[in-house]
Amino acid sequence: MKELRVALIGGGFMGKAHSLAYAVAPIAANLGASVIKEVLVDATPELAGRLAGELGWNSSSADWREVIARPDIDIVDICTPPQFHEEIALAAIAAGKHVFCEKPITNRVEEAVRMAEAARAAGVVTQVGFNYRHTPAIAYTKQLLEEGRLGVPLQFRASYLQETGFAADPNRWRATKATGGSGAVGDIGSHIIDIAEYLFGDIVKVAARARAKRPTPEAGWLDDTERIDSDLIDDGAVWLAEFSNGGIGTFAVSSFASGRMNRVAFELDASLGAVEFDWNSREEFRVSYTDEAPDQRGFRTVHTNDKHPGGMWRIAGLGTGYVEVSAIQFQKFVRAIVSGEPTAPDFEDAAHIQEIVEAVLEATVSDSWVDVPARIGVAR
Ligand code: NAI
Numbered sequence: 001m002k003e004l005r006v007a008l009i010g011g012g013f014m015g016k017a018h019s020l021a022y023a024v025a026p027i028a029a030n031l032g033a034s035v036i037k038e039v040l041v042d043a044t045p046e047l048a049g050r051l052a053g054e055l056g057w058n059s060s061s062a063d064w065r066e067v068i069a070r071p072d073i074d075i076v077d078i079c080t081p082p083q084f085h086e087e088i089a090l091a092a093i094a095a096g097k098h099v100f101c102e103k104p105i106t107n108r109v110e111e112a113v114r115m116a117e118a119a120r121a122a123g124v125v126t127q128v129g130f131n132y133r134h135t136p137a138i139a140y141t142k143q144l145l146e147e148g149r150l151g152v153p154l155q156f157r158a159s160y161l162q163e164t165g166f167a168a169d170p171n172r173w174r175a176t177k178a179t180g181g182s183g184a185v186g187d188i189g190s191h192i193i194d195i196a197e198y199l200f201g202d203i204v205k206v207a208a209r210a211r212a213k214r215p216t217p218e219a220g221w222l223d224d225t226e227r228i229d230s231d232l233i234d235d236g237a238v239w240l241a242e243f244s245n246g247g248i249g250t251f252a253v254s255s256f257a258s259g260r261m262n263r264v265a266f267e268l269d270a271s272l273g274a275v276e277f278d279w280n281s282r283e284e285f286r287v288s289y290t291d292e293a294p295d296q297r298g299f300r301t302v303h304t305n306d307k308h309p310g311g312m313w314r315i316a317g318l319g320t321g322y323v324e325v326s327a328i329q330f331q332k333f334v335r336a337i338v339s340g341e342p343t344a345p346d347f348e349d350a351a352h353i354q355e356i357v358e359a360v361l362e363a364t365v366s367d368s369w370v371d372v373p374a375r376i377g378v379a380r
């Protein structure tokens with residue numbers, strides 16, 4: 001069997017999730033290759049060595065350039081903060097490696113476009129860690145849309161809410177524009193932009209408001225001029241969107257939503273039905289069809305199992321968690337490498353998501369709708 005050797009760059013929060021998911025992915029599905037956790041790279045030899053031991057990697061290094069140059073490495077998996085993504089990804093692509101990169105693809109759209117163009121020119125497989133879309137309930141919603149069972153997409157209402165802003169820990173690199181890029185819009189909002197484009201197609205324009213919270217606990221938002229001039233990231237935002245197919249959407253994101261630990265949720269209306277989903281009960285979704293008999297109309301709950309895309313268990317209710325969803329994304333990535341099956345979201349999809357993040361942040365101060373540029377590969 002073909003062997004694929006992975007170099008993981010960055011063994012923090014997401015490095016742990018990826019390490020677990022690489023172990024699960026080949027067991028849960030036949031990938032046509034074995035995936036070898038070859039080397040973990042982190043900032044110092046001590047840290048990399050400790051993390052490699054804890055997370056089950058064969059070896060460790062503190063020099064990602066040296067690791068990328070190794071001929072035995074097939075996949076470079078980037079789990080560093082986003083300010084390092086471009087440099088590492090371009091080096092990996094230049095060395096002919098397939099690249100998995102955590103979201104957001106980068107902090108700046110011009111970097112993202114360079115990455116997507118380099119990957120396209122080199123012909124390597126790329127994928128970005130917008131993991132929530134791989135939840136079986138969301139992938140099945142996509143299937144219902146593709147099969148025409150829900151009809152034409154009409155309206156999408158999504159939110160991603162967390163209470164991370166209240167934490168005493170300032171969240172290190174995420175806390176400033178220079179290192180974290182954008183906060184609520186780019187860090188968590190990018191996930192629901194990905195789900196929206198996955199289900200509805202491309203977003204073409206947005207209108208928005210974003211806010212940063214004043215540092216004192218009891219105080220409210222900074223106004224937008226103060227936010228733009230400070231190094232504070234956006235902590236909350238709302239925006240309207242128009243899709244290329246005429247669909248419309250609303251989005252709300254916040255890092256200051258008390259009691260919301262990780263609420264990724266959407267409602268979708270289409271011409272023949274509707275779906276609602278909440279990550280906090282991610283094994284199920286609710287669906288309504290307009291062709292139900294008048295005395296049967298309304299939402300019903302569907303529990304996902306192995307009949308739904310990526311589902312692992314015959315019996316619903318056994319658990320679809322963060323690791324399972326990450327494993328599904330690696331199954332798609334590895335199959336794309338081994339047998340050329342299409343996989344997504346790739347660098348081009350993620351560069352378009354970054355265009356939308358930046359359009360939302362521009363719209364928040366422009367007081368007008370902002371057009372989103374077409375994705376690369378489409379006339380711009
Ligand atoms: P983290 O701060 O927990 O871990 C980052 C790791 O990268 C640290 O171990 C750090 O020492 C290492 N690192 C930093 N610079 C490095 C360099 N130049 N060379 C080698 N190692 C380096 O960060 P976290 O939360 O794991 O985030 C990493 C990426 O994953 C970010 O892009 C973030 O947005 C994304 N993320 C995605 C999630 C998802 O659900 N898809 C969840 C959490 C994070």
Ligand code: SOE
Nearest residue numbers: 013103162164187188191262
């Ligand atoms: C932010 O708190 C964060 O860690 C994001 O960076 C991830 O992308 C998200 O899935 C979980 O929350």
